[in-house]
Structures are given as structure tokens and as C-alpha cells.
Amino acid sequence: MSIKVENLVVKYGDYCAVSDVSLEISDGEALGIIGKNGAGKTTLVETMEGLGDKTSGSVSINGIDPSDNKNRKKLYNMISVQLQSTNYPDKAKVEDLCKLFSSICDNPVDYKELLGQFDLTEKVNKSVGSLSGGQKQKLSILLALISHPKIIFLDELTTGLDPDARRELWKDLRDLKKKGVTIILVSHYMDDIEMVCDKIGIMKKGKLITVGTKEELIKASGLSRRITFTCNDNVSVLLDKLDGVANIDVLGDQYTIVVSKESAAKKCSEILGKNKIKYTDYVVSRPTLEDIFLHLINKSNGDEK
Amino acid sequence: MKKVLSLFAFELKMFFKNVTNIIFVLIFPSGMILLFGGIYGNEPSEMFGGFGTIDVMTPSCICLIAAVTGLMSLPITLCTYRENKVLKRLKATALSSLSIIGTQFAVNFLMTIVGIALLLLIVLIVFHFELVGSVFVVASLTILVICSTFSIGLLIASIFKSAKTATTVAMMVYFPMIFLSGATMPIELMPDTVQKWSNVLPLTHAVNVLKGGWLNAPFSEYYVSVLVLVAIFVVCSFLSVKCFKWE
Numbered sequence: 001m002s003i004k005v006e007n008l009v010v011k012y013g014d015y016c017a018v019s020d021v022s023l024e025i026s027d028g029e030a031l032g033i034i035g036k037n038g039a040g041k042t043t044l045v046e047t048m049e050g051l052g053d054k055t056s057g058s059v060s061i062n063g064i065d066p067s068d069n070k071n072r073k074k075l076y077n078m079i080s081v082q083l084q085s086t087n088y089p090d091k092a093k094v095e096d097l098c099k100l101f102s103s104i105c106d107n108p109v110d111y112k113e114l115l116g117q118f119d120l121t122e123k124v125n126k127s128v129g130s131l132s133g134g135q136k137q138k139l140s141i142l143l144a145l146i147s148h149p150k151i152i153f154l155d156e157l158t159t160g161l162d163p164d165a166r167r168e169l170w171k172d173l174r175d176l177k178k179k180g181v182t183i184i185l186v187s188h189y190m191d192d193i194e195m196v197c198d199k200i201g202i203m204k205k206g207k208l209i210t211v212g213t214k215e216e217l218i219k220a221s222g223l224s225r226r227i228t229f230t231c232n233d234n235v236s237v238l239l240d241k242l243d244g245v246a247n248i249d250v251l252g253d254q255y256t257i258v259v260s261k262e263s264a265a266k267k268c269s270e271i272l273g274k275n276k277i278k279y280t281d282y283v284v285s286r287p288t289l290e291d292i293f294l295h296l297i298n299k300s301n302g303d304e305k
Numbered sequence: 306m307k308k309v310l311s312l313f314a315f316e317l318k319m320f321f322k323n324v325t326n327i328i329f330v331l332i333f334p335s336g337m338i339l340l341f342g343g344i345y346g347n348e349p350s351e352m353f354g355g356f357g358t359i360d361v362m363t364p365s366c367i368c369l370i371a372a373v374t375g376l377m378s379l380p381i382t383l384c385t386y387r388e389n390k391v392l393k394r395l396k397a398t399a400l401s402s403l404s405i406i407g408t409q410f411a412v413n414f415l416m417t418i419v420g421i422a423l424l425l426l427i428v429l430i431v432f433h434f435e436l437v438g439s440v441f442v443v444a445s446l447t448i449l450v451i452c453s454t455f456s457i458g459l460l461i462a463s464i465f466k467s468a469k470t471a472t473t474v475a476m477m478v479y480f481p482m483i484f485l486s487g488a489t490m491p492i493e494l495m496p497d498t499v500q501k502w503s504n505v506l507p508l509t510h511a512v513n514v515l516k517g518g519w520l521n522a523p524f525s526e527y528y529v530s531v532l533v534l535v536a537i538f539v540v541c542s543f544l545s546v547k548c549f550k551w552e
Contacts, residue, residue: 051397051551076399083397087389091322096315103311104398147398 002027002151002182003048008057010043010206017043019206020057025199027150030173030183031211032193034293035203041186042084042155044203048184049081049153061151077106080149082140084156084186090129094120097128097143105147114142117172119165133160141169151182158192170195190289200289202296210296214289221295222246223287225265227257231272231279238271246295255279258291309404312395316412320378329373330420334366335427347432352493356520359432361491363424364515368450368508369483370420374413375454376461376479383409383462384471393552406549410455417451438521446518446531450511453534456541457507463545482508507537 003025010018017040025031033041046052048059050066061079064071088097098111115121118138123131131139137160144152154173158166166189173196177183187193193200194214201211210220218224223246230253239248244261259265265284272279287295320326338359347357383406386392395405428434436443461478465471484490485499486508492500503509510530517527524531 049397051393072401073399076397081394081397083390083394085390086394088391089319089385089389092315092319096318100311100315101398104308104400106399 002029002062003184004058004060005044005048006058008044008047008059009055010040010047010052011055016206018047018054021203021206021208022057023201023208023211025182025184027182028177028180029199030177030185030197031199031201032185032187032197033201033203034187034190034193034289036297039203040206041203043206044208045153045155045184045186049079050075051081077147078149079151079153080144080147081153082144082155082157086140088128088136088139090127092128093124094126094128094131094139095124097139098124098146101143101146107148108146109148111142111146114145118142119168134162134165137161138165138169145176149181151184152176153184153186155186157185157187158189166192190293194289202293204297214292217289217292217296218287221287221292221299222260223258223291223295224262225259226285226287226291227255227259227265227268227283228285229255229272229279229282231255231277233277235272235275235277235279238275238277239268242267242271247291247298258287258295308400309408312400312404312408313411316408317415319382320412320416323378326373326378326416329377330370330416331423333373334369334420334424337369338362338366338424338427339431342428342432347434353491356437358491359428359434360437360520361516363428363434364519365486365491365512366424367421367447367515368454368486368511370424371417371451371454371511372479372482372508374417374420375451375458376482377458377475378416379409379413379455379458380462380465380471380475381468383459384465385468387462387466387550387552388468390552396551402551406459410459413455414451421447436519438518443515443518446514449531449534449538450515453507453538453541454511456538456545459545460541460548463548463550466550482506485509486512507533510534510537 005021005023008018008021009016021044033045035041043052047054048061048066050072054067059066061075064075066075098115102108102111115124118141120135120138120142123135128136128139141154144154158169161169170192173183183196185193185196199211199213200217202209210217212220232253235255236248236250239245239257242259242264244259244264245257246260247258249256257268269282341362342359345358347359349355349357353361392405396402457478461471461474465474485503486492486506492503492509495503510533513527513530514534516522517530
């Protein structure tokens, strides 16, 4: 077992940022953590990285307690982090930062190789201030990879990256995973998570409400189909009565309906037809991670009431 | 140690990339000495108790350098790093917490010494300055001045969270101090009331102490200022260790 978190609680005064979280991650596995803003994702991850103090519970990274100051050296030779929003000094040169991060770890990767991989070779002599937002983000990830980590924590991975760069990065991360690197990823982008992660954890108000593969989450959510179609009439009221509707989302003329019963997909088109409603682009597909996420988050809302 | 040295080399480079640092640590103090020395020379004057302008100004200019590195560069860099999560990112490496903060201290310390060396070189070559006091005493007092000034800077960095506030506070501490403490203009030129009030400022005591050692005054004339600096160092260091936040 590579990472083990047991009954972790992190409190800031009375506020409980992480509440009784337990999870396990094996070597070479990738875990994605999703949740709304303020759900406690960053606090959880930073506590695992040894950057935040826990209130109770335990974290073990390959048998090492990250909260123990004595383990710092061992810990940071093993793990590496990309923080949510590090702004490296504008006047620092890209190469200076690469050299710095190479020299402070025991077993660095050749940063020139990484620069090539991240398409930053031309920027080696440029200052951080002259880089675009996406390039800065790439640099931040690159600096996390320099130390040859066995476990890498990436917080808000692809914020500011263009679609092309994101695809590149997904590929790079999957390659890392193949080499046995464990990845913990926090993101608001569902496709980041789907493309990279084996397991997904959903956090809400400090609690890890569920962890599992996408298939397991689909099962847990009870959702079976997602229906999308375009329609100019307001049909929400008609479809509301449909058996097994979990959510109806209307954006302009674009309807997205998530249902828990397989049969509802067929019934939905029947209702539209019976009422002589014009609609186009009727597509039935599997629910997306976003559907599952929104459903599980809102379902547990209901539980509290 | 090698790791700490590479951080030191990086931070030293960053220090030189900051134009404000270069102007206020290397150019401004030397310029002041050249300007005032050029006007008044180093002839013994009654106002300075038989010493010349250079004799009196050099220790003040040394304090000026320590004030720039200690009250401005040190806290502003630390606060900016904290605000930009650089401190936190460095903490997530094999470097120890002490070496991360210690490097900032050391880089600014070194640059203070470089600034002082440049200043002394100028007064030696241009004005044929001769030290009246003992080198050992002057060196020890200089270190005391630097350490106490730096401890104030560390306290500023510990108390104020944002880089903007820290910059404002550092400026508010720095500018009145350099004019009222006798570091830029001899305090002897100021009205009596101003002279009295300037005793509230730590830098006044720094100037007193250095002048005392520099001009070989009897210890009894400036020991109060030495005690004030020691007290400042102890209290500010203690408080900044207590209050310092990584983010």
C-alpha cells in the first residue's frame, strides 16, 4: 500500500475542513479528487503532503508519517507537489528555477528533457514574467517532476492550459503512471480526472462521500442514462413526471436529462411524441462523470435535510 | 549543505535582479558620502566634536545600508514569497524550514557587508579616511546593528500577511528613520525637539552605537543604545519565531 489515510480530521478553529476521511491508494494508481470550491480537497491533499497540520487521524506515505518533521527529507525525496497557485518570481529565469529544483533533490531528472517534453525549450533563458499563463502552469508541473517522484500531487492541474496542452499532459501523466508513479490529482475538470485517474473521490463539506472507479460511481449513483436533445418548447413540466428522472437541465434550447431507469429513455421520447413536440438531436448515452458528480453531491444534500 | 548553497546562489541572483536593492544598497549610500564629502571634506568641525563630516557620516551610512536590506529587502521578499506560495513550495522540498528563511537572512546579510565594503573603499580611497576606534569593536557593533535591524524586518514579515502591507509598513519604518536617525543628515543639524524624539527610533540607536565605536567614544556614552539594540534583537526575534506563518 502506497498511501493510507485513516480517519483524518483537519480543523481550523471550529471549522472542520476535512472530516473523518479514510482512503487507500496503491502504487502506480491514480486518484482524482473532485468537489465544489471549499469542499476541503486542497486541505486534504496538503495534509497528505506534510504541508498542513492534522487535528486527528493518520496519514502514511509508504509507511512514513508526513506530519513528522524528522521525515521531511525521506518524504520529499519520494513525493513531489504542484501547488494550487504558486507564482514563481517574475524576474527568475526558467533555467534558474530548473537548476534550483534539480540541485535540491537527490536524484533529479534531466530538466532539459522535461523542457522539451513540455514545449518550453525555447523559453529556457526567458524570465517567468514573460511566460503565458499556460506556460507558467507547465513550468510548475515540470518543476514538480524534476525530483523523480514516486508519488506526485497535482492541485488544479490544467487550469490555464489550452486544449492541446491538456491532451499532451494527460498523455505524459499516463506514461508516468505506467512507470509506476502514483498520482493524486485535484481538478475541477472532469475530463482531467477521466483521462488520468483510475479511482475518483468526491468530496463535500470536508467529507469524502464516495471513492471508486467510474463504473463503481455510476452504480453508486443509480444513474443509468443521459438523454440530450434540442427543443424550442418548454417541456420540463411534461418530463418532470417521468418515472426515474434524476435531473433535468435546460440551457437555452438544449435539454439534458439524467435518468435512473433504463426504460425512462424510451418513455421520454414517447412523451415528446405524444404531445407533438418538435425536437432534434435526440441522443441517449451513458451518464458522464459530471452527471454522477452533480447527482451524488445533490443527493447527499437531500440526506441532510 | 550543497542544497542550501544552491538556494543561496539563486536568491543572490534574485537580489541583484531587484533594481531598488542595487540603488539603495550599493549606489545611494556611496553617493551620499561622495556628495557630502565633496561639499564639506573631512575637516574637523566643532559641531561634530572635532571630527569631520566623513568621520560622522560613514557610520550613519552603514546603518542606512542595514536599514535597506533589513527593513525593506528582507521582509518584502519574505512576504512576497509567502503571498505567491513560493515559501510553501520550497517547504515541500528536502530543504529544512530553517534553511529557507536562513538563506534570505544570509543573502541580505552578505549584501549588507558588500555595501559596507564598497562604502569603506570609497572613503578610504577618496577621502583617505582613518578609523579612530578599534576594528574589532567596530566589526562587532556592526554585526549587532545588522542583526537587530534584520530582526525588526523579520518581525514585519511575520506580522503582516500581504506583500503590499509589508511594503507600506517597511517604507513607513524606513523613510522617517533614515532622515530622523542621523543616517542621512547629521542629527546635530536637527532642532532639539526632533533630536529628542528621534531617540524613539531603533535606527537612532544603531547610529549612536556605530558612531560610538567608530569615533572611539567611551562605552559609557553609548552603552544604553547597545542595550536597546540587544533588547530589540531578542524581543523581535522571539516574536517573529512565534508569529511566523508559511502561508
